[in-house]
Amino acid sequence: MVPYCKIDHVDKVFTRGSASTCVLKEITLDIEKGEYVSIIGHSGCGKSTLLNIVAGLTPATAGGIILEGHEVNEPGPDxxxxxxxxxxxxxxxxxxxxxxxxxxxxxxxxxxxxxxxxxxxxxxxxxxxxxxxxxxxxxxxxxxxxxxxxxxxxxxPKILLLDEPFGALDALTRTHLQDTVMGLHEKLGNTVMMITHDVDEAVLLSDRIIMMTNGPAAQIGEILTVPITRPRKRLELVSDPSFLKCRQRVLEFLYERHRYVEAA
Structure with a gap:
């Protein structure tokens, strides 16, 4: 079956003068219609660059984006x-x-x-x-x-792209907006791709969490499926074994990457 949105072998290299930096390398991901996908990773791993490529705001150096059978090569209301x-x-x-x-x-x-x-x-x-x-x-x-x-x-839009939409908000407001977005997704069944640094937010909202390796030349390090049924209720998830297991795995991945940076 053809995926609703396909990120197909995407590379991104930024060139400044004679210097070139590879930010993303061989990013391949299929997103299904109605799926909520979060991208998480340390700063500088190219999360926002990837979202901008899907949005058509930044061209890929290699590979491309196919959305519902059409190649993405410029911004659009979809x-x-x-x-x-x-x-x-x-x-x-x-x-x-x-x-x-x-x-x-x-x-x-x-x-x-x-x-x-x-x-x-x-x-x-x-x-x-x-x-x-x-x-x-x-x-x-x-x-x-x-x-x-x-x-x-x-x-x-065919896909809603969220680039850390709650990052500048206080904790209580952030919580309310997370609940709003979760409710909208359950009501509308829209397809969402979200960039976040917040592990709990990623587990609460997502069907899958895409964990990025550190840059430069960041890749998809691991994809975690969140096996929690919807609708989800925040207070009930606090002690939910599946929530805690997913949260632990994302934290372990990020911590392992942090140790890798320190050792480099």
């Missing part, structure tokens, strides 16, 4: 990205920030009223409809990220 920085336009309201994306994607296929309804539908999904007339400076960091997620979902 791949929506949510960055650690919310990237909202400060002069636009919450509503207008989402509306901008909706108009761009559906300007020719939905009426003005349908687009407005679609904006509000996605703001309701992330519980931000009440703040539709506020500007980014008037809402909290967690609320800004909710709007960013709403904007991404409103594009109806």
């Amino acid at each position: 791949r929506a990205v949510v960055f650690q920085n919310h990237s909202l336009l400060p002069w636009l309201t919450v509503y207008d920030n989402v509306r901008l994306a909706v108009d761009k994607v559906f300007g020719r296929t939905k009426s003005r009223a349908e687009r407005s309804e679609w904006v509000m539908h996605n703001l309701n999904l992330v519980q931000m409809a009440h703040a539709k007339d506020k500007r980014p400076s008037e809402i909290s960091g967690g609320m800004k990220q909710r709007v960013g997620i709403a904007r991404a979902l409103a594009m109806e």
Whole structure:
């Protein structure tokens, strides 16, 4: 069976003057439709570079990305990205920030009223409809990220790309947003690829965790399947044997890589 998204033998080399650095080497990964995949590894292992290649923001040096049978070679609305920085336009309201994306994607296929309804539908999904007339400076960091997620979902992407979307948030806000994203994934069945440094976050949200070796020339070191049924409830997982076993394996992998760096 043809995979929904295929990362096919991807290499990435950055060249600056006469110096070249291989960041990624022979990255191959199949992602199925509706799957939630997390990429984890130490800083500098090329996680965000890989996500940017899937997004079409950075070209691969070798290999490529196939999404639902089509090669990815430029940015497109079928791949929506949510960055650690919310990237909202400060002069636009919450509503207008989402509306901008909706108009761009559906300007020719939905009426003005349908687009407005679609904006509000996605703001309701992330519980931000009440703040539709506020500007980014008037809402909290967690609320800004909710709007960013709403904007991404409103594009109806084939794959949602999350680049450490909760990394700049306080622990409580981060927890609430993790629960929001987990609930959205269970409700919508969307395909998600997420970059994270947080082991508990990866185990809580993911179907599979892709563990990267250290750079340069980082590769996929191990792929861990998370055998926890959905829907998942955070408090119940605290003592769940499968959760604890997965958490331990990811920590062991990362610790082994850390020792490797220290010995180098």
